[in-house]
Amino acid sequence: ETGVTQTPRHLVMGMTNKKSLKCEQHLGHNAMYWYKQSAKKPLELMFVYSLEERVENNSVPSRFSPECPNSSHLFLHLHTLQPEDSALYLCASSQEGANYGYTFGSGTRLTVV
Amino acid sequence: GQQVMQIPQYQHVQEGEDFTTYCNSSTTLSNIQWYKQRPGGHPVFLIQLVKSGEVKKQKRLTFQFGEAKKNSSLHITATQTTDVGTYFCAVLTGANSKLTFGKGITLSVRP
Numbered sequence: 001e002t003g004v005t006q007t008p009r010h011l012v013m014g015m016t017n018k019k020s021l022k023c024e025q026h027l028g029h030n031a032m033y034w035y036k037q038s039a040k041k042p043l044e045l046m047f048v049y050s051l052e053e054r055v056e057n058n059s060v061p062s063r064f065s066p067e068c069p070n071s072s073h074l075f076l077h078l079h080t081l082q083p084e085d086s087a088l089y090l091c092a093s094s095q096e097g098a099n100y101g102y103t104f105g106s107g108t109r110l111t112v113v
Numbered sequence: 114g115q116q117v118m119q120i121p122q123y124q125h126v127q128e129g130e131d132f133t134t135y136c137n138s139s140t141t142l143s144n145i146q147w148y149k150q151r152p153g154g155h156p157v158f159l160i161q162l163v164k165s166g167e168v169k170k171q172k173r174l175t176f177q178f179g180e181a182k183k184n185s186s187l188h189i190t191a192t193q194t195t196d197v198g199t200y201f202c203a204v205l206t207g208a209n210s211k212l213t214f215g216k217g218i219t220l221s222v223r224p
Contacts, residue, residue, distance in 0.1 A: 002155070033212075043156070043201065043214040056211060090155060094212075101146045101158030101203075102212055 003027040006091050006105035013081065014113055021076040021108045023091030031094050032074040033102065034066060038087040049074060050096060081112045117145070117202050119215040127223050132189040134218045136202030144205050145185040146212070147176055151198040192222050 004025045013019050025032065034046040048056035049068040063085075065077040074091055088109050092102040118137045126132050136145060144163045148156040160169050162178035162185060169176045173196075175188040189196055201217040 002157075042216040043203075045211060045213065048211060092212075099161060099163075101148065101161060102156075103158065104155040106155050 002103055002105060004091055004093055004103050004105035006089075006108050008108060009106065010109045010111075012111045012113060013078070015081060015083070017081075018077070018079040020078065021089055021091075021110075023074040023076075023105055025072055025074075025091075025093040025103070025105075027093055027095075027103060029093035029095045029103070030071055031096050032068060032071075033092045033094075034074070034076050035090040035092060035104075036087050037090055037107070043090070047076075078110075081110075083112050086110055086112045116213065117142075117204050117215040119202060119218050121218065122216055123219050123221070125221045125223065126192050128194060129191050132192050132196070132220060134187050134200060134220075136185045136187075136215055138183050138204070141182050142185075142204050143182075145178055146203045146205065147185070147187055148201045148203060148214075149198050150201065150217070154198075156201060189220075192220075194222050194224055196220060197222050 007022045031050045033048050036044045036046055045058050046060045047066040052068050052071055063080050067075040088107045090107045091105040094102045146161045147159040149159055150156045160176045162176060165182050166180045167178040173190045177186045185202055187200055199217040199219045201214050203212050203214040205212050
């Protein structure tokens with residue numbers, strides 16, 4: 001366990017489905033992030049939440065909708081996805097200003113059919 | 114924003130050989146971080162460098178920040194099969210701690 005827990009670990013969904021990814025951190029960090037990792041691209045930052053406020057939205061399509069109800073929880077709501085959205089979705093947390101890096105969860109492997 | 118480049122994307126070594134990889138930027142970096150992702154795993158933070166010329170060691174891994182703070186290197190002495198994985202460099206930018214990753218280098222080690 002890394003201190004950042006993501007569920008589910010694997011998800012297969014149809015293009016018309018709605019699903020949510022969940023992330024929970026037990027480290028007392030004040031910032032949380034969603035990253036997308038696909039086979040041929042580097043880790044792509046999707047969203048940044050600092051002190052529960054969204055401070056970054058990296059031109060992500062509106063079919064991805066993040067939610068951060070408190071500093072320990074982060075969700076990614078998915079609807080009407082496309083097959084090219086199939087990827088590993090990684091949640092991370094950090095303590096802003098600290099001299100150590102991000103802590104990543106194990107990720108959700110998403111397949112859109 | 115600041116970007117970092119890692120070339121090549123793949124490298125194969127014989128177990129016991131040394132391995133060095135580089136992370137380069139066209140602009141001066143305030144910091145550099147290194148992560149390792151094992152096959153099927155998630156990125157794990159290894160180290161952060163912030164000072165010009167800084168060198169840090171973790172067992173067989175040596176990390177260095179260039180004097181001009183435009184590049185960084187990771188050197189592994191006497192590679193082992195446990196070193197297999199993808200090594201990413203990343204730079205932290207902005208007031209909101211945005212971490213931007215390089216494409217990574219995937220290391221394979223022949224036993």
